[in-house]
Every structure is written in C-alpha cells, then in structure tokens.
Amino acid sequence: MTAHTIIEPPAETPSRKRDFGKLWAGQSVSLFGDEFMVLALPLLSVTLLHTSAATAALLPFALFVPFLILGLPAGAIIDRVSRRITMIVCNTVQLAAFTLIWLLAAVHHLNFAILVGLLLLSGCGVVFFQIAYTSYLPSLIADTDELHRGNARLALSESTAKSVGPMIAGPLIQILGVVTAVSLNAASFAISIFSLSTLRHREPIPGARPRPKGWIRRDIADGLRFVVSHRVLEPTFACSTTYVLFLSMVETLLVLYCLNVLHLAPRLIGVVIGAAAAGYPIGNLLSTRLTKALGTHTALMVAATTSVAGILLMPALGMIGGIVGTSGLVGASVLHSIGEGMYSPIALTVRQVESPSELLSRVGSVQRVFTWGAVALGSLLAAGATAVLGLDAAIWIGAVGTVLALPALFRRGVFDAVLARAKTVNPGANHPPSLSPTWRNQS
Numbered sequence: 001m002t003a004h005t006i007i008e009p010p011a012e013t014p015s016r017k018r019d020f021g022k023l024w025a026g027q028s029v030s031l032f033g034d035e036f037m038v039l040a041l042p043l044l045s046v047t048l049l050h051t052s053a054a055t056a057a058l059l060p061f062a063l064f065v066p067f068l069i070l071g072l073p074a075g076a077i078i079d080r081v082s083r084r085i086t087m088i089v090c091n092t093v094q095l096a097a098f099t100l101i102w103l104l105a106a107v108h109h110l111n112f113a114i115l116v117g118l119l120l121l122s123g124c125g126v127v128f129f130q131i132a133y134t135s136y137l138p139s140l141i142a143d144t145d146e147l148h149r150g151n152a153r154l155a156l157s158e159s160t161a162k163s164v165g166p167m168i169a170g171p172l173i174q175i176l177g178v179v180t181a182v183s184l185n186a187a188s189f190a191i192s193i194f195s196l197s198t199l200r201h202r203e204p205i206p207g208a209r210p211r212p213k214g215w216i217r218r219d220i221a222d223g224l225r226f227v228v229s230h231r232v233l234e235p236t237f238a239c240s241t242t243y244v245l246f247l248s249m250v251e252t253l254l255v256l257y258c259l260n261v262l263h264l265a266p267r268l269i270g271v272v273i274g275a276a277a278a279g280y281p282i283g284n285l286l287s288t289r290l291t292k293a294l295g296t297h298t299a300l301m302v303a304a305t306t307s308v309a310g311i312l313l314m315p316a317l318g319m320i321g322g323i324v325g326t327s328g329l330v331g332a333s334v335l336h337s338i339g340e341g342m343y344s345p346i347a348l349t350v351r352q353v354e355s356p357s358e359l360l361s362r363v364g365s366v367q368r369v370f371t372w373g374a375v376a377l378g379s380l381l382a383a384g385a386t387a388v389l390g391l392d393a394a395i396w397i398g399a400v401g402t403v404l405a406l407p408a409l410f411r412r413g414v415f416d417a418v419l420a421r422a423k424t425v426n427p428g429a430n431h432p433p434s435l436s437p438t439w440r441n442q443s
Helices: 014-048 059-066 066-078 085-105 113-138 143-175 178-197 214-230 235-259 264-275 279-294 296-318 323-356 357-389 393-410 410-422
Strands: none
Touching: 014 085, 014 113, 014 143, 014 178, 014 264, 059 113, 059 323, 059 357, 066 113, 066 214, 066 357, 085 113, 085 178, 085 214, 085 279, 113 143, 113 323, 113 357, 143 178, 143 264, 143 279, 143 323, 178 279, 214 235, 214 279, 214 323, 235 264, 235 323, 235 357, 235 393, 235 410, 279 296, 279 323, 296 323, 296 393, 296 410, 323 357
C-alpha cells in the first residue's frame, strides 16, 4: 500500500498552535449559531408555520436522522480522504441549507415540508463534518495531555455557546423576529468555512488504497467489531447512547415546555435555557482536574452520575410551577450540565487515545451513529409521548430513562479499571502495581 509523502512539522510547533486557534475560533462561532437554532427552529415552526407542539418536536428528528443512515458509511469514506476538505464541503452544504430557510421564511414561502427537507440536507452535512472534525484533531495534537486540553477547550466553547447563545438569541428573536436568528446561523457557517480554509496543517492522507467490491461494508464491519470487543469503548458508547436517547426527549421539549406550560416569553425562555447551561463550562474546567484526581474511568462514572441526578431533578422541581418551579428547573439543569460538561471531553479523549489512527474515523462514526442517531429517535419518542400523554409526562419519561445509562457504563473494562486503581492506592492489597490504560484487542 502506498501513501502520499507529507512532511509534517514537529508536534506542538507554533504553526500547529495557530491552526488549533483558528479551528477553535471558527468552531466557536459556528456553535453560537447552532444555539440560535435551539430556540429559533421550534419557535419558527409554532409561530410562523402554525404547527402543533408535537409536530415541532419532529424537527430535531429531521436534523439528526441522517446519522442513522449515513453515519457508518461516512466513517469508512472519511478514513480515505482529507478531513479538512471534508469539513469545508460539509459546512458549505449547511450554509446553503440555512440560507434557503432564511430566504424562504423572509418571503413567506416556507412550509413545514420544505423546512424538514432542508434540515435533512443540513443533517447530511453534519454527519460528515462531525466525524471528520473529531478525527482531524488527533493529527494536529499528538500529546495525550495536550489532546485532552484541546478537547476541553473545544467543549468549553460548546458549553459557553449553550449558556450564552440562548440568552443572546432570546432578546434578538423578541426584537428582530425569529427569521433573523436563521440568517445569523447561516453567517456563522460562512465564518467557520473561512477559518478552516486558512489552516496550514495537512493530515497524512492514505494513498490509492484498493477498493474491491464491498469495501465500504468491510470497513464498516472492522470499525463495529473493534468497538464491540473493546472493554472500555463499548460500555462508554452504550452509556452515551442510552443517556442521549432519553435526554433528547427532555431537551426537545424544554423550549415548548417553557412556552406552553410555564407560559414564558421568548426573551425569558432564552434566559432560562442559557442559565440552565451555565454548568457546562464549569464541568469542562473541572474535567481535567477530576481525571487527574480520580483517574479516567472513575471520573467517567462520577460525571455520568452527576448528570443523571440533575436530569431527574428537572421535572421534579419544575412541576412546582411559578418562580420557584422555574428556578428549581434551572438549578437542576445546572447540575446536569456540570456532569455532562465533565463527561464529554473525558469520553472523547478516551475514544481518540484508544482508537488506532487507521480506524479513528470509523470508530468516531460508530459513536456518532449511536449517540446522534439517538437524538433523532429521542425526538421521535418525544413527539409521540407528547401527542399521547402530554408535555409533562413526556419529560418525566425522558428524565427517568437516563438512569439506564449508569448500569450501561458501570461494567466491563471501565469497572475493572476503577477496581484496579482502587487497589493501587490500598497498600495492603495484593495486586500488580499498575493497570495499563489501553484495552485494545481485549474482548
């Protein structure tokens, strides 16, 4: 097998640091645009297109269902092409989709079917972008500690966008209208495209690898077998998938819950959603310290438990109603977001470190299919539960269901690693002095 010869600068050169800064800046702007859509899409559907709450809950399904269809083939394809170019093309697709939504809404020619179709197109771009994005970073940052710090910084941007974005979007939607938020999201993709086009780093691209009949199917199978047999990745993926499936029910309905049950104005909804996300950056900042203090696997357990506890408290405190209920909902959401903010960068670093470079995109695609595909299924469950049982019951189903993520994580290599670490700090235990953090090729 041949490969293109690419001269790489030494790890952590100023050039690579500048490239990470550009990547970080462009993605941060794009993430803020995404958070505008958290408020804008359901409000656009309900207020401009006059759909029901159950119908509006189907919009995340349209955006994320492409992961179920394209996710696994995307991983096999991206392992053979330039990840940077893939990201640029995918953001261009999303720019086109949201520009069309904006223009059609502005001239009152947008309907729900067209909106769903354009979100499906955008979702196809999201599939390839997300897999390429998480696979590109390890080629830019080689050191494991630096990689975790890079993931934590990117997660911090996402967390900040989740907390500040809705607070900015709410007043803007109140003053300028929901269509303006769509145009700002389109502009954020243009900025991201520009930042990606200025990156100097080029990851090694495989040469002309053989592509016999059925190569995509075989490449997909290799990635699936690796994940299923891995003693740490499999329980981590199972935890994330279960968690996201039920959490997406809560998050899909939260804006509509604030609008129809708590009777809040869009400006106040933005404040509630943004304040609830304030825990994400706190969790991101704590993730590195938590990992150093407890070890990677114990830190994953603590983070997951914290997040689930917060989600369970959300409907319990929110049902009180009024100012007290709204404040309780926000407080519980902060606790949940602290836990998720700790969990996400730790789990991402584990995946990047434990996966061999030639399988990195395929392992990433498996993770995205399971977790982001769960967002689509969760929003579908939310729509069905809302139509049959109402908003309150649907949110309770989602909250209680997240508990199932904990037994999915507390087993196999994750649990074994926690026990082994406990023995290393117990001087009376009869045990080997250390446990290898790598579980590769163990079943």
